[in-house]
Amino acid sequence: MTQDAYGLELTTSSDDAAASWSRAMADSLEHRLSAADHVKAALEADPDFVMGLCMRAGMMLQIGSNQVYPKIAEILARAKAHEKGASKREQMHVAALELWLAGNQAKACKIWVELLDQWPADILALRLHHNGSFWTGNKEGLRKTPAGVLKKLGEDAPASGFIMGMVAFGLEESGQYAEAETFGRKAVERNENDLWALHAVAHILEMQCRHDEGRSLLNQPYGTWGDRSPFKDHLWWHSALFSLELGDIDRVLELYDREVRVDETGFYLDVQNAASLLKRLELLGIDVGERWEELADLAETRFSDHVMPFSDAHFMLALVGAGRHEAARGYLSSLQAFSSSADSEVSDVTANVTVPLCEGLLAYGEGRYEDASGILYDLRENLAPMGASHAQRDVFQQLMIDAVTRAGKLDAARALLKQREVQRKGSNWARERLNALPQ
Numbered sequence: 001m002t003q004d005a006y007g008l009e010l011t012t013s014s015d016d017a018a019a020s021w022s023r024a025m026a027d028s029l030e031h032r033l034s035a036a037d038h039v040k041a042a043l044e045a046d047p048d049f050v051m052g053l054c055m056r057a058g059m060m061l062q063i064g065s066n067q068v069y070p071k072i073a074e075i076l077a078r079a080k081a082h083e084k085g086a087s088k089r090e091q092m093h094v095a096a097l098e099l100w101l102a103g104n105q106a107k108a109c110k111i112w113v114e115l116l117d118q119w120p121a122d123i124l125a126l127r128l129h130h131n132g133s134f135w136t137g138n139k140e141g142l143r144k145t146p147a148g149v150l151k152k153l154g155e156d157a158p159a160s161g162f163i164m165g166m167v168a169f170g171l172e173e174s175g176q177y178a179e180a181e182t183f184g185r186k187a188v189e190r191n192e193n194d195l196w197a198l199h200a201v202a203h204i205l206e207m208q209c210r211h212d213e214g215r216s217l218l219n220q221p222y223g224t225w226g227d228r229s230p231f232k233d234h235l236w237w238h239s240a241l242f243s244l245e246l247g248d249i250d251r252v253l254e255l256y257d258r259e260v261r262v263d264e265t266g267f268y269l270d271v272q273n274a275a276s277l278l279k280r281l282e283l284l285g286i287d288v289g290e291r292w293e294e295l296a297d298l299a300e301t302r303f304s305d306h307v308m309p310f311s312d313a314h315f316m317l318a319l320v321g322a323g324r325h326e327a328a329r330g331y332l333s334s335l336q337a338f339s340s341s342a343d344s345e346v347s348d349v350t351a352n353v354t355v356p357l358c359e360g361l362l363a364y365g366e367g368r369y370e371d372a373s374g375i376l377y378d379l380r381e382n383l384a385p386m387g388a389s390h391a392q393r394d395v396f397q398q399l400m401i402d403a404v405t406r407a408g409k410l411d412a413a414r415a416l417l418k419q420r421e422v423q424r425k426g427s428n429w430a431r432e433r434l435n436a437l438p439q
Helices: 013-028 034-044 051-063 064-083 088-101 105-118 124-134 137-154 158-175 177-190 194-207 211-217 231-245 250-258 268-283 293-300 309-321 325-342 345-365 371-379 390-406 411-421 430-435
Strands: none
Touching: 013 034, 013 051, 013 124, 034 051, 051 064, 064 371, 088 105, 105 124, 105 137, 105 345, 124 211, 124 371, 137 158, 137 211, 137 390, 158 177, 158 194, 177 194, 177 345, 194 211, 194 231, 194 390, 211 231, 211 411, 231 250, 231 268, 250 268, 250 309, 250 411, 268 309, 293 309, 293 371, 309 325, 309 345, 309 390, 325 345, 345 371, 345 390, 371 390, 390 430, 411 430
């Protein structure tokens, strides 16, 4: 056995494997593409290295597509075959990843919590738990688990700055903006390459309608973060949101075309960013041209790829945005079939949230605003199980308000917009729509 950079034992006799694993962990914390190369090197040094296999499986699970599931199953089978010689901590990682692969990410998070109670320095477990809490809508887990780890380890421990970034994001999602900003700013000061901490600060500014500050925070030259994972594109999306609220539509469209637009891989986060931004533009009356078409083309290839409910809703947005209503009905049917045939947390969320949401989106796209307004209004407080953040889910709140308005329910629209003004003091979107309503 040897140790990783955080003082935890690794079941491998290869120093090279352990060193590569630690480099992979450090690079993954900064969302660097090179993390995958270091994992590959670790497994070349020791093909039976359980934690190397776990990190590889975790990376592939974060692709968010069942197209890679056979390969993940193969990797976890290899880890399972060697787990008898592994430590209890490493065995728990394997068990959690098996649950995630089966569509039960919340159950996987429970194992990572148990693991962190005994080994709080396990930064991989914390990262995977944070990711799982995010995509299952567990704001308590987002806040409490990294806060508990930070308390145990102290602010001078290795990777503590990255943990502060996670604490900041959890506090932001819980509405504790002042405390969140303290942790987030401190994390960014410690490491400007911590994109998650930078992202947490952007969320704080977004939720408080501090748009000028947000645009300044993310005012990097195009091409910045070129060596990072697709998560970098989500920061460009945040930059576009600030410009959108400030009325700089040319900047938003330029950001979309240069940094947000989906590439040939069709990565799930890119799809979410792009579809959400296009719909927000349309809700402001902006013609987005043919930009929906490439997203809709991609959506038509994903009818059997229901892994992430939040992504499914954005594929539906793309089909509706492109006016492909027949394809949208087919996509809805595929969601309904998945929700009734599978037995997992994902299928339950699909049945209870994604299917009705997509029914509402289709009704909206077809101009059935009475139907759309009723469906979306009833769902307005129940979208969190799909995962993602308040800022990301807000596009559906905006759509709901627009549907209510188009349905002629002006008193309800006025009440919703006034509520939004209270919740988001300084929201130009809410103020302008409220002023446009007939008195």
